[in-house]
Amino acid sequence: MSDNYDQDQSSQATRDIADVAAVEIITTAAVHLMSASAVKVGLADDPDTQIDLDEARKLITALAGLITASAPDISDMHARSLRDGLRSLQLAFREASSIPDPIGQGPGEKFTGPVN
Numbered sequence: 001m002s003d004n005y006d007q008d009q010s011s012q013a014t015r016d017i018a019d020v021a022a023v024e025i026i027t028t029a030a031v032h033l034m035s036a037s038a039v040k041v042g043l044a045d046d047p048d049t050q051i052d053l054d055e056a057r058k059l060i061t062a063l064a065g066l067i068t069a070s071a072p073d074i075s076d077m078h079a080r081s082l083r084d085g086l087r088s089l090q091l092a093f094r095e096a097s098s099i100p101d102p103i104g105q106g107p108g109e110k111f112t113g114p115v116n
Contacts (some may be wrong), residue, residue, distance in 0.1 A: 023074045026066070027082065033063040034085050041092045053097060057107040060089050064108025083112075090115040 017025075038044060040056035063086055071079040086108065094100050095105055096116070100109075104114040 023078055026070045026074055027078055030066055030082050030085075032062060033059055033066065034082075034089065037063060038092075041089060042096050043092055051096065053093065056089075056093055056096075060086070060093060060107035061111075063089070064111040068111040086112065087115055088094045 010079050037056055037059040039050050040052045042051040067082045103116050
């Protein structure tokens with residue numbers, strides 16, 4: 001019984017995801033990366049226990065890659081708001097760093113160019 005249930009669930013999930021537009025999947029993934037980055041860079045309720053700049057760097061870089069790669073294929077409205085959020089996170093990272101990265105070498109800047 002469990003195998004059939006699992007197959008039914010998998011089939012349903014596949015059908016459900018087939019109905020979702022690519023732009024929605026991309027923006028949802030970007031929002032998850034933004035949220036996780038914000039927590040790791042210290043923009044959450046309890047920054048003293050949640051800051052992890054090494055993890056934030058990875059998340060912000062992944063977000064920058066996703067936004068840069070997908071921007072030509074999603075509407076300007078979506079791309080602009082994602083870029084604004086990314087830039088805010090990059091600036092927050094720079095502010096949270098005790099030893100700031102050189103301009104152009106911060107998280108995601110290889111995709112976005114220098115942020116200052």
